[in-house]
Amino acid sequence: MANKRVRLISVPFWMGGSRAGTELGPESIIQSGLARQIRSMGFELVGNSEVNCPRHGVLDPKQPKTKYFPEVKEMSGLVGEQVYRAVMADSFPLILGGDHSVSIGSLAGLTGHYDNLGVIWFDAHGDLNTEETTPSGNMHGMPLAIAMGLSKFKLSDIPGAGPLIKKENVVIIGARDLDPYEKEFIRNEGIACFSMHDIDRLGMKAVMEKAIEIVSKGTDGVHVSFDMDCLDPTEAAGVGTPVPGGISYREAHLALELLAETGRVTSMDIVEVNPLLDVGMRTSRLAVEMATSLLGKRII
Numbered sequence: 001m002a003n004k005r006v007r008l009i010s011v012p013f014w015m016g017g018s019r020a021g022t023e024l025g026p027e028s029i030i031q032s033g034l035a036r037q038i039r040s041m042g043f044e045l046v047g048n049s050e051v052n053c054p055r056h057g058v059l060d061p062k063q064p065k066t067k068y069f070p071e072v073k074e075m076s077g078l079v080g081e082q083v084y085r086a087v088m089a090d091s092f093p094l095i096l097g098g099d100h101s102v103s104i105g106s107l108a109g110l111t112g113h114y115d116n117l118g119v120i121w122f123d124a125h126g127d128l129n130t131e132e133t134t135p136s137g138n139m140h141g142m143p144l145a146i147a148m149g150l151s152k153f154k155l156s157d158i159p160g161a162g163p164l165i166k167k168e169n170v171v172i173i174g175a176r177d178l179d180p181y182e183k184e185f186i187r188n189e190g191i192a193c194f195s196m197h198d199i200d201r202l203g204m205k206a207v208m209e210k211a212i213e214i215v216s217k218g219t220d221g222v223h224v225s226f227d228m229d230c231l232d233p234t235e236a237a238g239v240g241t242p243v244p245g246g247i248s249y250r251e252a253h254l255a256l257e258l259l260a261e262t263g264r265v266t267s268m269d270i271v272e273v274n275p276l277l278d279v280g281m282r283t284s285r286l287a288v289e290m291a292t293s294l295l296g297k298r299i300i
């Protein structure tokens, strides 16, 4: 990778998933050796900051379809600011969640700089729900919809955010638990979604080649959003919404190694690690491996 400066941005936030534990994710990932490993790969760690996001919230019974909305919005603004600053200082933002609503902030900050950002969304889920379609009211099921401008709450409602993410610049990888509206939307809008079926059928190498082609076409940056629940729960148990039949350890490494080789990835977030649900620190350690693989770590 060309950019040798990495900035770690910790976001201890849980309210997008309405379940405590993901606020402990960043600390646990760092404790698993992330900074040391990044440095030993020859990167300069230019910062390691924590976003001062809301830690507690009160559920508003009148807003069951957008739980903890004020907190999610506040967090997104704060994350966006730090991500934007990192990009402007010519460093690679590596954002540690937190639940997946953290990516609303990542994308707000990134679009402040990139006009035509490509996004690869590794996830068991689509995260394409809106306040109209959500089965849970949990906002970690909505970030991709918000980023594309499908919900009432739009990326552009966050100060500093730039243009919405374009549908043709998005690729979802690892999906296996989509809600009815999400399926319909993916089909009707022709969103590139490589489900577990596609990974089984084509193999991860072919899937990644197609995905890379899609996010590279005409884009000025590529963001990788890595929801740890894309992985099989036997590898990554420490997530709030595990779904059987996920991406294997080797498939995940291959995917991220192929992305690293392109030299086009400009930012990453790693989300949904919940140390309270983990087996030891396995999921956190795996998160470190995912990050270093994307940054270019190789076996030989």
Ligand SMILES: NC(=[NH2+])NCCC[C@H](N)C(=O)O
Binding pocket: 099, 100, 101, 125, 126, 127, 129, 134, 135, 136, 137, 138, 140, 141, 142, 177, 179, 227, 229, 241, 272
């Ligand atoms: N980032 C996640 N883990 N999202 C899970 C979303 C689950 C479900 N689709 C929902 O909207 O509630």
Ligand SMILES: [Mn+2]
Binding pocket: 100, 123, 125, 127, 140, 227
């Ligand atoms: Mn997700």
Ligand SMILES: [Mn+2]
Binding pocket: 123, 124, 125, 227, 229, 230, 241
């Ligand atoms: Mn998920």
